[in-house]
Amino acid sequence: MRPGFTGCTVDRADHLRLDAERIAALSGSLDARLLRLAMLDPDLDEAGRLAWGPLEALADGAELIFLGMDGEAPLFAPLVRMAGAGQRAWGVFGLLERMSPEDASLWATARSLIEWHNRHRYCGVCGTESVTFRAGWGRKCPNCAAENFPRVDPVVIMLAEHGGRVLLGRQPQYPPGRYSALAGFVEPGESIEEAVARELREEAGIRVANVRYVASQPWPFPGSLMIACIAEAEGDALTIDTTELEDAKWVDRPGVEAALASAPDAPFLAPPHFAIAHSLLRAWARR
Numbered sequence: 001m002r003p004g005f006t007g008c009t010v011d012r013a014d015h016l017r018l019d020a021e022r023i024a025a026l027s028g029s030l031d032a033r034l035l036r037l038a039m040l041d042p043d044l045d046e047a048g049r050l051a052w053g054p055l056e057a058l059a060d061g062a063e064l065i066f067l068g069m070d071g072e073a074p075l076f077a078p079l080v081r082m083a084g085a086g087q088r089a090w091g092v093f094g095l096l097e098r099m100s101p102e103d104a105s106l107w108a109t110a111r112s113l114i115e116w117h118n119r120h121r122y123c124g125v126c127g128t129e130s131v132t133f134r135a136g137w138g139r140k141c142p143n144c145a146a147e148n149f150p151r152v153d154p155v156v157i158m159l160a161e162h163g164g165r166v167l168l169g170r171q172p173q174y175p176p177g178r179y180s181a182l183a184g185f186v187e188p189g190e191s192i193e194e195a196v197a198r199e200l201r202e203e204a205g206i207r208v209a210n211v212r213y214v215a216s217q218p219w220p221f222p223g224s225l226m227i228a229c230i231a232e233a234e235g236d237a238l239t240i241d242t243t244e245l246e247d248a249k250w251v252d253r254p255g256v257e258a259a260l261a262s263a264p265d266a267p268f269l270a271p272p273h274f275a276i277a278h279s280l281l282r283a284w285a286r287r
């Protein structure tokens with residue numbers, strides 16, 4: 001299985017991040033490349049690859065995030081300043097349809113870091129405006145010296161199975177016909193397995209056992225780690241939480257296969273290929 005947003009071969013070169021002189025030298029090298037962004041969205045060339053430019057293209061006073069080394073080429077992203085919190089940018093999904101998982105992975109790294117900087121400008125301990133350090137991989141408070149590192153929010157996304165069918169749900173903001181795996185944030189004090197069981201109980205009113213991990217992917221809206229699982233449901237009677245879901249239903253294997261093949265008579269519209277829900281459905285259908 002090869003989920004979206006994975007497979008990037010760029011060396012993140014963590015050992016260079018604290019070496020400010022070395023990072024400055026790398027940013028001045030002729031091989032250095034700057035990721036081209038339109039605010040937070042990727043700028044693609046005609047082949048659908050990420051577009052890169054010279055570091056001179058960086059706006060005056062803007063900061064750099066060091067993404068890593070692509071062979072001899074140091075890769076950077078601009079630390080774009082945003083007026084408000086970033087949005088769940090549905091518009092970028094059309095671009096992601098054209099991107100390779102490797103390019104999507106690199107862009108996702110930049111997007112998550114940029115949003116994290118914008119959402120964590122002030123020290124959480126004393127309220128002073130913090131400054132970037134570790135080549136864009138942290139923030140430090142000049143007043144109390146507290147250090148902050150980019151956060152990743154774990155989210156469980158899961159299929160409950162029962163009698164050869166899987167449970168899929170629909171959120172109101174989905175495109176017409178779309179159904180997907182249920183998902184929810186892991187809460188403090190919970191294991192992955194417990195979060196899967198709780199979410200399925202809360203959103204669909206079903207009890208599950210034997211939660212199995214399948215795969216994971218980063219999801220840069222703004223900084224989630226999607227943890228895909230399959231669980232066995234004890235029954236198929238649903239009690240849907242309509243504040244979370246518009247609808248939920250059980251779909252059999254032929255129905256899932258038809259949706260993954262984009263068949264016109266499929267019982268639902270499958271999630272896009274770059275979403276791990278798509279990979280999860282494919283893994284379940286093949287078993």
Ligand SMILES: [Zn+2]
Nearest residue numbers: 123126141144
């Ligand atoms: Zn502070």
